[in-house]
Amino acid sequence: MDATQPDLSTSARRLLAGATECFAASGYQATTTRDISNHANLSAGSLYVHFKSKEDLLYELIRSAHGELLTALRALPDPAAGSELQLVTDQIRTVTHWHVENHLLARVAQTELPNLSDEHHQSVREQRAAIESMLTTPVVTGCEAGVFQCADPRLFVRAILSLSIDVIRWYAPNGRYTAADLAQSNVEILSAYLLRPGS
Amino acid sequence: MDATQPDLSTSARRLLAGATECFAASGYQATTTRDISNHANLSAGSLYVHFKSKEDLLYELIRSAHGELLTALRALPDPAAGSELQLVTDQIRTVTHWHVENHLLARVAQTELPNLSDEHHQSVREQRAAIESMLTTPVVTGCEAGVFQCADPRLFVRAILSLSIDVIRWYAPNGRYTAADLAQSNVEILSAYLLRPGS
DNA sequence: GTCTATAAGTTGATAGAC
DNA sequence: GTCTATCAACTTATAGAC
Structure with a gap:
């Protein structure tokens, strides 16, 4: 898709997809990192393996x-x-x-x-x-x-x-x-x- | 202005004005009740005298x-x-x-x-x-x-x-x-x- | 890479003195 | 009506076992 970021793991992509849904539905501030992780079927801390913050x-x-x-x-x-x-x-x-x-x-x-x-x-x-x-x-x-x-x-x-x-x-x-x-x-x-x- | 709410105290009006600025600048979720109170030159708990929540x-x-x-x-x-x-x-x-x-x-x-x-x-x-x-x-x-x-x-x-x-x-x-x-x-x-x- | 546990800080709202 | 003090819950991010 984008030459500047070609090698996202499937977990990273699931996190991005989950975050899109959560942010779009509730806004960035109202969405917790746990919301995003759960949407990607991962647990709380795992988000920080794939994204710095x-x-x-x-x-x-x-x-x-x-x-x-x-x-x-x-x-x-x-x-x-x-x-x-x-x-x-x-x-x-x-x-x-x-x-x-x-x-x-x-x-x-x-x-x-x-x-x-x-x-x-x-x-x-x-x-x-x-x-x-x-x-x-x-x-x-x-x-x-x-x-x-x-x-x-x-x-x-x-x-x-x-x-x-x-x-x-x-x-x-x-x-x-x-x-x-x-x-x-x-x-x-x-x-x-x-x-x-x-x- | 609005017949359904004619008797706002000046503190209530200052809270509304402060909240407008804060919500517009940072969004509802990112704004704390303390932000709003401070903008109205009131302290934390006073907001709840004028608004239920x-x-x-x-x-x-x-x-x-x-x-x-x-x-x-x-x-x-x-x-x-x-x-x-x-x-x-x-x-x-x-x-x-x-x-x-x-x-x-x-x-x-x-x-x-x-x-x-x-x-x-x-x-x-x-x-x-x-x-x-x-x-x-x-x-x-x-x-x-x-x-x-x-x-x-x-x-x-x-x-x-x-x-x-x-x-x-x-x-x-x-x-x-x-x-x-x-x-x-x-x-x-x-x-x-x-x-x-x-x- | 994933998990659980936890640290360190912040939040909305209430209680009680003045 | 305003203040300070405080509670209970929740937040991001990290540490360490597997």
Whole structure:
């Protein structure tokens, strides 16, 4: 999955999966290391064989979540000149889709940042700046090329992220909508703004 | 402010204000009752003279936050037939404005719901259903009247709430944008969808 | 690598003096 | 209504047997 951490033992992976469920359901602070260990069918002390601390485990989750989203965005094809709208809509679909499909991990990654150490928080901030930058580029380029119109690319990128990320607050599987439904809805709402007549 | 709780002592109000800051900064679980008491210049045990428990204090914050937003929405003028777009944009402005202007309290109200008791949670869910219902009505009516077009009013109302609420994740005073800026941006993005050509 | 036992500190809430 | 003192329970993390 991630070249920077290829050799996780199965116990470590079970701990990460258990922690994702616990943190997503109850929050980082309300989750005890025993909760996590039990979810992984291990006993209390065993967590510390695989992770330096509870915070270290949280960092591993948040770091890999942002890494996955970055990888998905980097896989999108570059736009031909004049077709920046295609890349923007591809990105909206990708970000929405990832947050829906990984809504538990995404909830942890988006809500538990303040519980990271300063160093870890800084490291994640860099990943987040990279994501924001990737989303901003085609919006600015498309505006300059006159392909679509956007009063403030910074606020438009915030809107992309707000609509995509906010699903973590309310999405539940087996609900009314699929990930594709939600991605399509976000694309339609946001592209209507870019293509609105009477600028 | 709120007819259902008119006689808070100044100590109680200082505790509520201190708890808002602490919960918004560190989360409900990471905040201790001593943190709250100290912020209100009181000592440990005094909190329990004014509130039955830490959870009771949280409920009071979340309940009044939702009450304030409901009151603001109810104050908007009813639309003349055919001008439902006016009410929808008024609502978008109101919801965005309230979340920006009260971003600390709003953060608590939107993120700490799972820490309420079942009874209190149910009570807040009813307030939230009332808000969602108030936002849905003019969207549906305007669609039926052909004033604007909306494929799925439920998803559109979610988009209103997502764009308005998500400011609590990143807004900071003294930043680049005012509440009016953000309200205006949300109105423009969302109304462009309702008024898009080629339905 | 897993377990049990335990250390050292913190928590929400109560009791009782003033 | 405020304070200090305190309880009982719980927390992260470590130590040492297997």
